[in-house]
Amino acid sequence: MSITIYVPCDSSAISLGADRVAVAITKEAEKRSIDIQLIRNGSRGMFWLEPLVEVVTDEGRLAYGPVQVSDVVSLFDANFIKGGSHPLFLGLTEELEYLKKQQRLTFARIGKTDPVSLEDYVNNDGYRGLRNALNLPQTDIVKAVTDSGLRGRGGAAFPTGIKWNTVLNTPSEQKYIICNADEGDSGTFSDRMVMEGDPFVLIEGMTIAGLAVDATQGYIYLRVEYPHAHKALDTAIEKAYEAGYLGNDILGSGKVFHLEVRLGAGAYICGEETSLMESLEGKRGLVRFKPPLPAISGLFGKPTVVNNVISLASVPIILDKGGDYYRDFGMGRSRGTLPLQLAGNIKHTGLVELAFGLTLRELLYDFGGGSASGRPIKAVQVGGPLGAYLPESQFDTPLDYEAFAAIWAVLGHGGVVAFDDTVDMAEMARYSMEFCAIESCGKCTPCRIGSTRGYEVMDEIIAGRELGKNIPLLRDLCNTLLNGSLCALGGMTPYPVLSALNHFPEDFGIDDKANAA
Amino acid sequence: MTDSSSMQATIQEIITTLKNKPGALLPILHGVQNALGYVPAESVPTIAKALNLSRAEVHGVISFYHYFRDNKPGKHTIHLCRAESCQSMGGKQLENHVKTRLGIDFHETTADGKFTLEPVYCLGNCACSPAMQIDEEIYGRVTANSFDSAINETEELA
Numbered sequence: 001m002s003i004t005i006y007v008p009c010d011s012s013a014i015s016l017g018a019d020r021v022a023v024a025i026t027k028e029a030e031k032r033s034i035d036i037q038l039i040r041n042g043s044r045g046m047f048w049l050e051p052l053v054e055v056v057t058d059e060g061r062l063a064y065g066p067v068q069v070s071d072v073v074s075l076f077d078a079n080f081i082k083g084g085s086h087p088l089f090l091g092l093t094e095e096l097e098y099l100k101k102q103q104r105l106t107f108a109r110i111g112k113t114d115p116v117s118l119e120d121y122v123n124n125d126g127y128r129g130l131r132n133a134l135n136l137p138q139t140d141i142v143k144a145v146t147d148s149g150l151r152g153r154g155g156a157a158f159p160t161g162i163k164w165n166t167v168l169n170t171p172s173e174q175k176y177i178i179c180n181a182d183e184g185d186s187g188t189f190s191d192r193m194v195m196e197g198d199p200f201v202l203i204e205g206m207t208i209a210g211l212a213v214d215a216t217q218g219y220i221y222l223r224v225e226y227p228h229a230h231k232a233l234d235t236a237i238e239k240a241y242e243a244g245y246l247g248n249d250i251l252g253s254g255k256v257f258h259l260e261v262r263l264g265a266g267a268y269i270c271g272e273e274t275s276l277m278e279s280l281e282g283k284r285g286l287v288r289f290k291p292p293l294p295a296i297s298g299l300f301g302k303p304t305v306v307n308n309v310i311s312l313a314s315v316p317i318i319l320d321k322g323g324d325y326y327r328d329f330g331m332g333r334s335r336g337t338l339p340l341q342l343a344g345n346i347k348h349t350g351l352v353e354l355a356f357g358l359t360l361r362e363l364l365y366d367f368g369g370g371s372a373s374g375r376p377i378k379a380v381q382v383g384g385p386l387g388a389y390l391p392e393s394q395f396d397t398p399l400d401y402e403a404f405a406a407i408w409a410v411l412g413h414g415g416v417v418a419f420d421d422t423v424d425m426a427e428m429a430r431y432s433m434e435f436c437a438i439e440s441c442g443k444c445t446p447c448r449i450g451s452t453r454g455y456e457v458m459d460e461i462i463a464g465r466e467l468g469k470n471i472p473l474l475r476d477l478c479n480t481l482l483n484g485s486l487c488a489l490g491g492m493t494p495y496p497v498l499s500a501l502n503h504f505p506e507d508f509g510i511d512d513k514a515n516a517a
Numbered sequence: 518m519t520d521s522s523s524m525q526a527t528i529q530e531i532i533t534t535l536k537n538k539p540g541a542l543l544p545i546l547h548g549v550q551n552a553l554g555y556v557p558a559e560s561v562p563t564i565a566k567a568l569n570l571s572r573a574e575v576h577g578v579i580s581f582y583h584y585f586r587d588n589k590p591g592k593h594t595i596h597l598c599r600a601e602s603c604q605s606m607g608g609k610q611l612e613n614h615v616k617t618r619l620g621i622d623f624h625e626t627t628a629d630g631k632f633t634l635e636p637v638y639c640l641g642n643c644a645c646s647p648a649m650q651i652d653e654e655i656y657g658r659v660t661a662n663s664f665d666s667a668i669n670e671t672e673e674l675a
Contacts, residue, residue: 012645015657047644184639186600192641224547224584225596225640227653262540263547266584268638282542282568284581300539343643344605350644372606381601385638417643419605428601435600435638441581 002035003081004056009115010043010196011228012189017068018051024072025053032076042197044111045351046098054093057083063090098348098367103329105337106314107353110197116235118243121200127245129319133208134253141212142168145315147323149335154180154271154308155383155412156488157334157401160315163305166295167213170303175215177206178280178299178306181222181229182264182271185384187415190339191309193351195222195229198313199236203259205312207246208319209305210257218259219299221276224266233261268439272487273306275441286443287487308413310339329355334400344381344417345371354399361395364418375420379428379504383412385435386492388499389425410495425504430458432496436481436489447490450481454497464509471510474501521559527552528560532567542568542578546585555586583635591626591633593671595619596650599636602643606658611647614661618668631672 007013007022022038029036044052052065053075062083064075071088078086090096093111104110113120121127133141146161167175179202183191194202206218222230237259240246248256262280264270270279274288277299298304314336318326327335334356340363342349347369364370364377371377379389388409390397397403404411419428433454442448454477460470478494485491501508531548535541545564549556556579565575579585597615598608619627619634626633642648645657649664651671656663 011640011655012642012657015642015645015648015655050645183641186639187602187643188639189641189643225637225650228655262543264584265543265547265582266637267582279543280540282540282578283574284577341643344602344646385601415643417602417605423605428604431601431604439638 002037004037004039005081006039006041006054006056006061007051008043008111009040009228009232010050010193011226012047013043013050013052014228016047016050016066020069021051021053021067021072024069028072028076034076034081036081039114041113042110042115043193043351044093044099045107045193046096047349048347049090052090052093053080055081055083059083059092061093063093063096064088065090098350098352101367102353103337103355104353105317105326105329106194106201106310107198107339107351108317109201110193113198115197115199115232116239118200118236118239118245121198125320126200126316127204129316130204130208130211130245131251133211133319134251134255138168138212138214141208141319144318144323145212148314148318148326149323149330149333150311150314150318150326151334151401152308153310153314153338153413155185155410157411160307160311163295163307164209164213166293167215167303167305170296172303174217174300174302175213176299176302176304177209177213177215177218178273178276178304179206179218179220179309179312180271180273180276180306181220181226181309182268182276183226183309183413184223184268184271185386185413185415187343187381187417188341188384188413189343190341190351190414192226192229193339194309194313195226196232199229199232200240201313201316202233202309203236203240203246205315206259207250207257208315209307209312211250211255213303213305215303215305216256216258218257219280220259220261221264221270221280222261223264230261230263237261267441268435269441269487269489272489275487276306277304284441286441287489289486310413331355331357331398331400332402334402338399338411338414340399340414340416342368342416342418345373345377345420346418347372356400357398359396359398360390360416363399363416364395368418371418371420373420373422375422377418378421378423379419379425379500381417381419381428381496382415383410384415385432386410386488386495387412387415388495389428389503390499391503393503408495409499410492425500425507426458426462426509429497429500429508430455430462432493432500433458436493440489444484444486444490446481446484447486447493450477450485450490451493453477454481454493461508467509471501471508524553524557524559525563528563532564536567542570542575546579546582550585555589558587592631593652594633594635596635596637596640597623598638598640598642598646598648600639600643602639603647606646608647611659611661611664615649615664618661618665632668 436451
């Protein structure tokens with residue numbers, strides 16, 4: 001009987017050699033005349049174990065990792081296809097602590113299935129949400145999403161149901177659904193993992209959104225840095241069309257929804273929703289003034305839902321199991337789960353999907369196992385390049401939108417980047433200003449000019465020149481950016497800069513914290 | 518056919534296929550850069566005319582986006598990540614090594630025309646920092662040594 005072996009096709013696994021391992025396993029099996037079926041699955045999100053090879057046995061799926069090409073012969077020698085013992089043997093995949101402790105709703109299928117197999121998708125609860133949605137009036141679909149408490153996972157945390165309701169109630173002959181897949185924040189990769197590891201869930205979520213608000217055209221605005229996600233999405237979209245899940249008559253309902261992937265071109269600002277729409281219209285990605293809201297006048301001036309990948313990918317389970325089911329996870333006003341991404345200087349980097357409420361410390365140490373370098377973790381940036389740096393004294397903050405806002409930080413898209421004690425926080429503050437200068441769209445003055453003045457002042461501070469004058473100048477500049485910028489790029493660059501200054505004044509050449517504030 | 522007329526034919530073909538899409542400019546620019554490796558200045562008037570835009574508007578879009586380039590890149594393009602996660606894992610030291618090894622700075626091409634070096638702000642491989650991309654191939658936990666072997670392998674393939 002044929003043996004089923006899984007080797008992930010996720011970019012991160014590939015970056016560690018998964019493609020070569022897959023080839024080596026196939027060749028070695030041929031050489032030994034062993035009949036195998038090799039499936040490229042998504043990643044389970046335990047990147048210190050990638051490439052993670054799984055074998056299907058009577059006991060369940062057994063894991064071996066991290067597997068390199070040089071391990072393949074010895075794995076076969078150890079009869080790994082029957083679960084034989086080997087130094088890389090990890091046991092049952094589902095029993096691995098890191099995975100077992102999680103609450104995977106949005107990521108329920110990722111790592112288990114062949115991402116581009118529609119059959120796998122449907123056999124694992126796929127398209128149940130859409131089938132339910134097809135039998136519901138539009139207001140009930142929107143109500144389910146509103147009841148779930150789902151808030152925009154891109155970072156702004158705006159209630160998804162309210163956004164949909166506005167689009168539903170704005171009459172127009174054409175409306176659009178846009179998926180913001182311009183995941184540019186450093187430390188984030190959950191969108192990429194969904195698109196590479198379970199593209200159908202995003203397609204289903206967008207289709208449901210289209211039904212809910214009467215939009216017949218969807219666009220996935222994908223960053224060009226994600227070629228593997230692009231291929232997976234294009235393949236899945238083609239299959240969804242063939243099987244009648246997309247097109248002019250979705251599952252015989254007479255409902256219409258078309259979907260297309262559009263590529264960005266390396267501009268971070270195009271993750272801002274109005275800049276993204278300009279880009280989709282074929283223009284420079286200049287940020288628009290709001291109002292009007294995109295929900296009223298968005299793409300090509302039409303009512304448009306713009307949601308992040310994770311928000312849309314969370315919709316199918318909400319429509320399948322109900323808004324209440326999703327809402328029962330979480331704390332306070334942060335309902336459901338958040339796929340957190342542990343990155344940077346961390347021993348066990350990966351994807352951790354959990355209900356809101358875990359503390360940052362639990363995430364960093366219980367899941368992450370501390371720093372990769374073995375040195376103390378000095379600072380953690382949460383929420384991407386526009387997120388605050390948190391010192392050790394704030395590690396007990398629960399991962400919840402409001403708890404983070406209360407300490408002048410943001411949870412954002414759930415990216416967590418750890419730095420050990422070798423980091424110079426003044427250099428990181430300078431980098432934040434430089435990044436803002438490189439990526440500014442140039443429309444508003446505080447961001448366009450302030451960012452350049454920002455890294456110039458930081459150069460003075462790093463050189464130790466006139467701190468008594470330059471530190472207040474930096475604060476003043478941050479104040480202007482914070483209050484005078486058109487969008488979050490200029491408006492939030494002060495978060496990393498000022499949090500670095502406030503929590504780590506010694507790196508700026510200031511001795512005591514009182515003087516820094 | 519001369520090089521320049523075959524280039525124009527390629528550009529024309531891409532425009533014809535894509536120009537009726539809503540917001541066609543970015544798809545066309547991607548098409549041209551995919552086919553030619555860059556968006557040559559000669560393509561601007563043709564694209565502008567087809568989309569009923571001014572040349573300035575087309576140029577404005579090309580120059581706005583970091584990914585589009587108006588000059589020919591080397592045979593292989595290396596995108597090295599400069600973002601925070603990679604910095605936390607020695608990205609800056611790797612950057613110094615890469616620049617020394619290739620003898621070029623960001624946005625430059627080696628004298629033999631083999632490699633162009635570009636910065637990138639996140640490849641979404643932050644769990645395996647530092648990261649880079651050579652053409653479409655992605656690499657994680659890159660060290661000075663693994664960079665050198667990746668470069669050697671890429672050269673051999675060429």
